[in-house]
Structures are given as C-alpha cells and as structure tokens.
Amino acid sequence: MASPRYFESHSKPKSPHDLPSHRCINVRHGAVGLYRWEFDRDTQSLAVAVNGPLILDDAELAIRAAIDGVGLAFTLEEQVAPHLASGALVRVLEEWCPPFVGYFLYYPSRRQQPPALSALIKTLRL
Numbered sequence: 001m002a003s004p005r006y007f008e009s010h011s012k013p014k015s016p017h018d019l020p021s022h023r024c025i026n027v028r029h030g031a032v033g034l035y036r037w038e039f040d041r042d043t044q045s046l047a048v049a050v051n052g053p054l055i056l057d058d059a060e061l062a063i064r065a066a067i068d069g070v071g072l073a074f075t076l077e078e079q080v081a082p083h084l085a086s087g088a089l090v091r092v093l094e095e096w097c098p099p100f101v102g103y104f105l106y107y108p109s110r111r112q113q114p115p116a117l118s119a120l121i122k123t124l125r126l
Contacts, residue, residue, distance in 0.1 A: 001080055001089045005069035012092050013072070016048045023071030024050035028057045037074045039096040046096075050074075063089075076100075 002010075006023075013019055016039045027035045034055065036047040052071045056062050059075055066073035067088050083089040105124065107117060 001063075001066055001075065001084070001091055002072045003067050003069045003088060004090055006066070006071060007090065012090075016046050016093060016096055019048050019050050019072070022050075022052075024052035025062045025065050025071050025073045026050060026052055026055040027059065027062055027074070028055055030057075035074070039093065040098055041096045 010022060013022060016037070019037070024037075029035050034049065036049050039046045039048065050072075054062075054065055054070060056065070059079060062073045063075060063080055063083065065071070067083060072092065077084070080089055084091065105121065107113070107121065113121075
C-alpha cells in the first residue's frame, strides 16, 4: 500500500520482484529482525527482503508514513481499511495477496484432552 502522492513520482510495482526499486517501509519484529514481505500467487510463494528510508517497530507508524508518501507499506488490510476507503492509500500487488483464511488449531485427540483445552476449543469455535 502506498499513497497516491508516492505514485506521482514512482510507478506501481507489477510483481514482488519490482520492490527493490521502490522505497519500502520496513517493520522490525523484535529479535527476529526485519520482516520479509510474504506473497502468494497460485502455487508460487515469495518472501522479499525490502529496502527503504525507514525501519519501524510499530505498524501504525508504518501506515502513517505510507499515507505521508514516504513509501510502500506491507500491512493487514483490516488495519488500513478506512484509509483505502478514503483514497489516502492505494493497494498494490493485489493478485499476490490472497485473503487471509484464518487461524487453525491443532490439538491431540479427544481422548486425551485436558478440560482447559476443551474449554478453549469450545470458546474459539465459530
């Protein structure tokens, strides 16, 4: 995602391979380091290390920087939905970003389920 202002002087990336030529806003995840942007399209998956003028540890600051035209940001759609709706941000690489299907919980068979795990499963079931 980026602001229309960013795209006044930069072309939209057509694939994740175009990202090294863009100003990208990096997000650091604690001791793990910089987040590698993850993309999926059909059977192809990519994790791209990007470069840019900012390295932040806060998603809200990254979104604010993108709105201000600093560069491209990689974030969850639900975090930027109002900015997309208002036109403050523009989606890019949509075909490489399938919808998030949700979380999965794997647990031992029912015979050996502790009561606390049974309660958690019951609570999380939709």
